[in-house]
Amino acid sequence: MFYDQHMHSYISIDSEADPFQYIKNGPKYVVFTDHLELQSPGEPKVDITPAFDLLLDLKDELKERGTELLLGVEVGYARGIEGALDHIFSKYPFKVKIMSAHHNGDYGFMSRVNIPRDEMINSYVDTLLEAVTEWNDFHILAHFDFGFRIHDFEVSEIGPYEERLNKVFETIIEKDIAFEINSKSIFVHGNKELYKWGIERYVALGG
Incomplete structure (x- = not known):
């Protein structure tokens, strides 16, 4: 089976998509893997962290429409960020973790x-x-x-x-x-x- 687990919503720096656009065909599940990038190049280096709580706030409304929201994340690799990642991972119920x-x-x-x-x-x-x-x-x-x-x-x-x-x-x-x-x-x-x-x-x- 082929299905998409690499999808971004408006909480991702590289997307403006409305989560409800993804459920027009009534999928049982939808997963968003919005873009988390710590220590991005710049002076100083920049942490880009999606507002995952905003997406979780939609969970009940999505469920009322027949679709269960599964939270995911796409994480950009950088050296020395494991501690920060562990903290973020402990706060949210990520079902899918994508490495890039x-x-x-x-x-x-x-x-x-x-x-x-x-x-x-x-x-x-x-x-x-x-x-x-x-x-x-x-x-x-x-x-x-x-x-x-x-x-x-x-x-x-x-x-x-x-x-x-x-x-x-x-x-x-x-x-x-x-x-x-x-x-x-x-x-x-x-x-x-x-x-x-x-x-x-x-x-x-x-x-």
Whole structure:
């Protein structure tokens, strides 16, 4: 069964969506994984924390319409934030935790910074591998292609990153973390071929 667990609502920095738009077809459950980003690049570094309580306030109204709200979260990897995450995780009943790598502490991987393409991609793959190695309490790895999105990149160029991406896949398989097929990556960012490669490799490694 395919179903979407990577959805954002108006409490997420990257969305203005009304939660009630998602239940027009009467789903039994709906889960929002709004975007939590601690220590985002900047001077000083910025913590972006969704107002999860606002979403939970809608739980009863959603239930009256026949849909149960399940709370989720998408967390951007950063070093040294485990204590803060543990505190947030203890406060809210998260049913789905998505792990992602959006930045390296100095710049975001979707930023149009004056850094060579290969250097940016190399940093992204290193950060992604570090994230899956260091973090355990997660259910899904989001958009493995994130650091490739803004670049003109062909699958035939995957060689310098292949060994580390293999290790990413092996690690999430070992930790029973799901591999996300991200529709925005495929249809908006044009990374269908990269996903074909990634899915085939993930399956070949035992996923």
